[in-house]
Amino acid sequence: MTSPISAVTSAIAPPAVAEPIAIGDTSAATSASGLSFGSIIGSALENTEKVQDRASQLAIKAATGNEIDVHNYLAAATEANLTTQLTVQVRNKAIEAFNEIMRLQG
Structure with missing residues (x-):
């Protein structure tokens, strides 16, 4: 399982090669991997939502008396907390x- 911190930090890491950016260059908003900053943030938010949903589902199972692995629940709850x-x-x-x-503009 990939930790949420490493997933987000690797996703938003700057490109390895720094090239000068021309003013008005719209390609500057796209990273070396071809993903835009907005799509990276969007996927990170989707991942956060999935992690929180999983922790919520396990909490509901525990509260309703269903048998769950406590270790998995604690790991999911901690991951959800750190991701948030x-x-x-x-x-x-x-x-x-x-x-x-x-x-700066003012």
């Missing part, structure tokens, strides 16, 4: 970057 924390931190950094750009 990572998502919130990425959002916070994006907001900080946006605010900084707006300050």
Whole structure:
């Protein structure tokens, strides 16, 4: 199982070769792997939702008395917690970057 942190960090890592970006170049929004930043963030959010759904399903099974493996439940709950924390931190950094750009323009 791939951890959510390594999945997101590997997905948003910058390209290995830095090339100058021309102003108005729309290809700059696409990474070396051919994925746009928006699609990377979208897939990371989808992954976060799937991880949280899995943890919720296991919690419901435990609450209703169905037999579950406690180890799997704890792993899923921890993964959901870490994935949510990572998502919130990425959002916070994006907001900080946006605010900084707006300050530079003003």
